[in-house]
Amino acid sequence: MIIDAHQHFWQLDRGDYGWLTPELEPLYRDFMPDDLAPHLDRHGIDGTILVQAAPTPAETEFLLEIAQRTPFVLGVVGWTDFSAASAPDDIARLAKHPKLVGLRPMIQDIADDDWMLRPDLAPAFDAMTRHGLTFDALVLPRHLSRMRQLLSRHPNLRTVIDHAAKPEIATGQFDKWANDMSALAKESRAFCKLSGLLTEAGNDWTTADVAPYVAHVLESFGPERLVWGSDWPVLTLAASYGQWIEIAQSLISCDVSRAKIFGPNAVDLYQIPKT
Template sequence: MRIDAHHHLWQPLRGDHDWMPDGDPILDRQYAPADLAPILRRHGIDRTVLVQAAATTDETEYMLGLADATEWIAGVVGWVDFEDPSQRRTLERLSRHPKFLGVRPMIQDIPDDHWMLRDDVAWGYSAVTELDLTFDALGFPRHLENFHRLLTRHPDMRVVIDHCMKPDIAGGGFETWAPGIARLARDTSACIKLSGLVTEAAEGWTLDDLRPYAAHVLDVFGPDRVMWGSDWPVCRLRAEYDAWLGAAEAITADRPEEHRAAIFGGTAARFYRIAA
């Protein structure tokens, strides 16, 4: 299988995408399964993972409805309020849905960089682990140290790091990012998504801009812990789906075939337990 391990679908008129710039010509519009389907067919993508983009359980329910109606959506990564321990019951209910995979707190948007380490949200990590769900880690390089603390505290939690932890490619931030990524690879069992790199690059990016970051991730995590994701439609801020997929394929072209099979499908299938 070829799997897109990270994309979004949304309807801004639902009113819960607080981060979205009003009137943005790329983001502030509906993206539905019918918009993505022909792109997937063009590139032979068999299954996808639909990921939350709003800090509401209402959006999670909306995405599960899309997944129920769309065969190629293999599963949904949703959201629950980690600041409300009573949401354990919501998480238990969602976990019974056959296409509910796990959760993603929107940590990158939380002003307190130490939020993830607070005692009052720790129940969430325990619940994710006990229910055998997944945890998508969304943050910036400034969060690397705290994610290292979090993941080593919860070694049994199934974790994937989103968007390579968003290195500042446009600003040349390799040196401030690379050591923290290597520590996470060395000291935890987390996987990582080869996604989001074009969005962190400058306008007019080239393969040479992306290559050192992708190579570092592949070298320290290994192909069996790396999964490709489009981050569509957010990627459209810098590149269309075709261009980003083509860039990722070009960057990995010198890797053995079995490594590329893992990156573009096998790792995601194993981590998210996506059946053929």
């Protein structure tokens, strides 16, 4: 079983994608299941995890509706307001939906780098743990030290670092990111997503540019805590679906490791029922 553990859908006329502007011309249109299905068929992908792209409850409901009628969507990572007094109840309600597998605050867009450490968010993180949901951490390299603190407070919070924390590959920033990722992997049980790297590598990327970053997360998290995702359609700013899956597979030389990273690990991370 091969799973794409990170993809998006959106419909522009819904109006809540603040980041999605006409300047992002290749992405400024609707992307729906019929657009992705040919790529999944061509590359033998059995299922996907559909991830939120707007910080609104309405978008989460929109994605859950898509998941209900789209067999290849195995789970949805939605959004809710972790800072709301009602957050524990909101999380409990969402957790009842059979396709809701996780939640994702859009931390990269929050001005306060210490936001995740606010005491008033603890009830939301506790509710995530209580209801068995996965916390998708959309963070940047500067957030990694905070992530270590957060996970020390909530050691049982099932967590995945989206896009390997978006290392600054285009400018060759490696050492600080690498050290922080190693420490996070050692000190916590967090997973890491092998996704989003090509869009961080600049317009003239080569496989050699991303290879050290792939090698480092593989070494740090091991083949048991790494999951592959496409980040489609954002991926299309840098490469095709086929290019990314081919590069990722080529950079993981061990067949056993590759088999885990491209499927079973996502089942474990998101607690997808095994059929």
